[in-house]
């Protein structure tokens with residue numbers, strides 16, 4: 681059963697971000713399924729790697745867009761992204777050390793994503809929309 685499900689409450693109205701956010705939800709669900717299922721640690725590592733790749737690509741796209749339009753909250757927003765990437769690296773290090781995914785990792789990621797979209801991404805949405813994004 682998925683731990684995060686998309687609904688219109690997560691819609692920023694910025695097309696590329698909404699599409700990528702939905703893919704991130706799916707990637708978190710795949711990680712959770714791999715972590716609780718009978719999959720090998722290699723498959724969990726692959727699911728985490730895919731999530732990291734998608735997250736990095738998404739943050740780059742968002743940050744490039746905010747910078748291109750001179751969004752005043754850029755630095756704080758990018759700081760939130762960096763903090764999440766550090767967490768993902770910590771999860772990856774735990775897997776590499778043979779200690780598995782830290783307990784609650786997928787739930788943490790699901791909560792982070794929901795909170796970040798609704799409280800942080802929603803702040804850039806009207807600014808970018810007003811500039812034709």
Ligand SMILES: [Fe+2]
Nearest residue numbers: 742796800801
């Ligand atoms: Fe963001």
